Amino acid sequence: MIDRYFARALVILALLMLHVPLMAQEKTGTKEGFALAPGSVRIALVDPNIRVGEQSTGGLFEPNADWTQQARENLEREITRALGTLGNEVVRVNLNTTPQGDSLRRYNALFGAVASSVVEYQFFPGNRLPTKKQDKSFEWTVGPGLREVLALEGYDYILMIRTSDAYGSGGRKALQMVGLLAGVAVTSGEHIGMAGLVDIKTGDLVWLNADLQMGGDPRTPEGAAKRVSQLLEGFPGAPVPGAATTGK
Numbered sequence: 001m002i003d004r005y006f007a008r009a010l011v012i013l014a015l016l017m018l019h020v021p022l023m024a025q026e027k028t029g030t031k032e033g034f035a036l037a038p039g040s041v042r043i044a045l046v047d048p049n050i051r052v053g054e055q056s057t058g059g060l061f062e063p064n065a066d067w068t069q070q071a072r073e074n075l076e077r078e079i080t081r082a083l084g085t086l087g088n089e090v091v092r093v094n095l096n097t098t099p100q101g102d103s104l105r106r107y108n109a110l111f112g113a114v115a116s117s118v119v120e121y122q123f124f125p126g127n128r129l130p131t132k133k134q135d136k137s138f139e140w141t142v143g144p145g146l147r148e149v150l151a152l153e154g155y156d157y158i159l160m161i162r163t164s165d166a167y168g169s170g171g172r173k174a175l176q177m178v179g180l181l182a183g184v185a186v187t188s189g190e191h192i193g194m195a196g197l198v199d200i201k202t203g204d205l206v207w208l209n210a211d212l213q214m215g216g217d218p219r220t221p222e223g224a225a226k227r228v229s230q231l232l233e234g235f236p237g238a239p240v241p242g243a244a245t246t247g248k
Helices: 002-016 065-085 101-123 144-148 170-182 221-231
Strands: 028-030 042-046 049-055 061-063 089-093 157-168 190-199 205-211
Touching: 028 101, 049 065, 049 101, 061 157, 065 089, 065 157, 065 221, 101 144, 101 157, 101 190, 101 205, 157 221, 190 221, 205 221
Parallel strands: 042 089, 042 157, 049 157
Antiparallel strands: 028 205, 049 061, 157 190, 190 205
């Protein structure tokens, strides 16, 4: 079994040596001029997209239903707890029962694609597009169609959260060992998290927090608490922890 892993690892390692990806340098972006005062808006939170599985020797994602269910239960609990700390009214929108839930699912998937593009073409300095090199160039959108979704009537913004965890398989770990011997960095496991706030009227992505190396194992309560804390770190309009308060 181990010999088979190493044989596969050597082949894949040869391909990896042709291209070693850069690691993300930035994690957060905010649209120029955007500010959110506490208690000023209503935010719709759609069902978070959560998936957990194993990373194959070749780096492919292989879903695990039990792990995903564990993570969902833990993350949902922590997200519910965190909603009261975000500084504005945040209401859960159930995609299974709300009008035009299918439309929201499509926008949730589109958000994932847009957020991935932000990570690759703006947060990666080496891949940054010429139009995204200025400090005030965070301009991304999911399109203006959100304002036509009935379920979002009465809300100002929509909050979307996506997490994906792939734990290294035996073959992937073997590949990592071969990589160490060859002097080539090979990761074992992927832990991606994205949380974004979208203006419903315009479809503009006004805030994004995304990381390709999220911490916390969402399969455990402690890990889920860490993950949610990282996902919502720097949420606009949220009270700053430890900030001085004034009053009588």
